[in-house]
Amino acid sequence: DIQMTQSPSTLSASVGDRVTITCRASQSISSWLAWYQLKPGKAPKLLIYKASSLESGVPSRFSGSGSGTEFTLTISSLQPDDFATYYCQQYKNYPWTFGQGTKVEIK
């Protein structure tokens, strides 16, 4: 299985901060990487697919980059609605696997 490692596990930030989350794959996954936002009691939300493509309806402050084994999710200016847990996921090889998550907390 392809192992996905996210860092950091927790991130404390303030409204307006630029936030970057890193995801590393244990082998090359080309650009087959997605990012999701999870909030308690709500349906998870796809943010980014194919490493850098913004899902329709997602604010442009979210962006993704990378290919191969190293990827980043950036929030250019953190908003109150962005405090949540973020997961990366590879869809290059079955079984699909996720990172362990990054919780973005209010500083």
Place this chain on the structure above:
Amino acid sequence: QVQLQESGPGLVKPSETLSLTCTVSGGSMSSYYWSWIRQPPGKGLEWIGYIYYSGTTNYNPPLRSRVTISVDTSKNQFSLKLSSVTAADTAVYYCVREEATRAFDIWGQGIMVTVSS
């Protein structure tokens, strides 16, 4: 727009079979993969498996011997059965639409299932 809703018992006894159904509204099941994903309390996400609208399935190997995913396109539903459950199967279970290039693009809200006697 397409919406997914999980339904089923919130409490299952150890050794019994967990059964959940996902109802798809607002769109067709054709040409998509339909997955189940779970999240145990305090832990990360685990892909359980998918069924293609035509009936082809693919399961995560650690769960393969206990999992069955089925589809009823006439009712716009797909279902999960997980047999011989233990406390380790306690989790929020999500039903999810999977698109070939856009990964898991639509999720249900999730249903908490507790395995306990």
